[in-house]
Structure formats: C-alpha cells, structure tokens
Amino acid sequence: EVQLVESGGDLVQPGGSLRLSCAASGFTFRTYWMHWVRQAPGKGLVWVSRINSEGSSTTYADSVKGRFTISRDNAKNTLYLQMNSLRVEDAAVYYCAREVAVGESWEFFDSWGQGTLVTVSS
C-alpha cells in the first residue's frame, strides 16, 4: 500500500524557517516525481513545487521561488521542503503528492499524504 506521511509542521514567526518531511513507503520512491501542494485554511489547493525522480530538476511556484527548496533522499525514501523567510500568507496545510504519468504525458497526483499544518504568526 502506498503511504506518504508528512511531518515537521509547526508554529513559526514571520521570517522564520521550517523543514517539512514526507516519508514514503509501499512503492519504489526513487522512480517517481514528487510534489508539494498547500491549502490555506478554508481555501483551495495551490501547487508549490516539484522534483524529478533523481532530484536533479526542481520547479517552484513564483510565490515561493527563492525562499523554498525542495529536495529528496532516495536512500531514505523521503521528500523535503525547506521553507525560509516564511510569511503569514505561507500558513497552510502542506501535502506531499506522488505524480504518475501515463500516455502522452498525462500527469496526475494519485497518492497524497495526510498533510502537515504550518502556522506563521507572531
């Protein structure tokens, strides 16, 4: 069974840093691209970042570019999101999600973690 378990969410002051982790099990982690998606309280889903299977290519939403860093340790089956210079507007539940690609690059998120809550407040 595919499992993704996020951790690391916490209350942090504006300008602070936090590192989120996503522990993967039940599948060959090193062969999948992975993403972070966030959801502010009572709001919709917003894509944050993605990393390829080797960890050599990353992409970010403009809102977090230069402040967040996605990475992975395939030996530990773990995905990370380092978040620096946190802003009030970064407060959200952060989900990690597994990307599956079929056919002519139809890509979708077939598995999600349960989410970890990041609160940014003074």
Added chain:
Amino acid sequence: DIQMTQSPSSLSASVGDRVTITCRASQSISTYLNWYQQKPGKAPDLLIYAASSLQSGVPSRFSGSGSGTDFTLTISSLQPEDFATYYCQQNYNAPITFGQGTRLDIK
C-alpha cells in the same frame, strides 16, 4: 499561468440527483485535466485523469468529459458519501493550477 474557473462555486443537491460541475481553462489545455474530490480534514482523492479516464477504484457514477477549454464532471446518481468539495487541475503548462473548488452540499 493558466487560470481554471469552476462553476458553480457551491451546489446543493439530494441523494439520487444527477450533478454536473464545469471547469473552464483560460486557454486550450487539450485533455490535460484532472478532477479530485476532497472531504473535510482529508487529503484530495483522484477521481478522473486525462479529462475522461476513471481512476482505478472510483465508482462508475463519476464521469468526465471535455477538451480544449471546457470540461465537466458528472455524478450520475449522488450518494451520501459524494458530498464533498471537487477541484479540477490542469497539467498542460507549468505551473500546475487548480480551480477554486466546487462545494457540494446536501439539500
């Protein structure tokens, strides 16, 4: 960025009703469109990918259609467990973008 607009934003319906949710893209996205269901306090679940392909394990009362800029998610006969929020998502162009969501409530 490609903007995804869902309508309606909220909807009230009864068990057994046929329900249709619409998603419109700000530019053509071919069939690079996915649908997710999210229940309160839970992570989203994939329902439909590539506009019309049913994800394994998803009941056949769910169906998707469309291409280009206009897409629909249809639930043929609402069940109690279907009351949730539904999101469309495009992966035609980076960045990936989601619709704002459609909340489906019990009438």
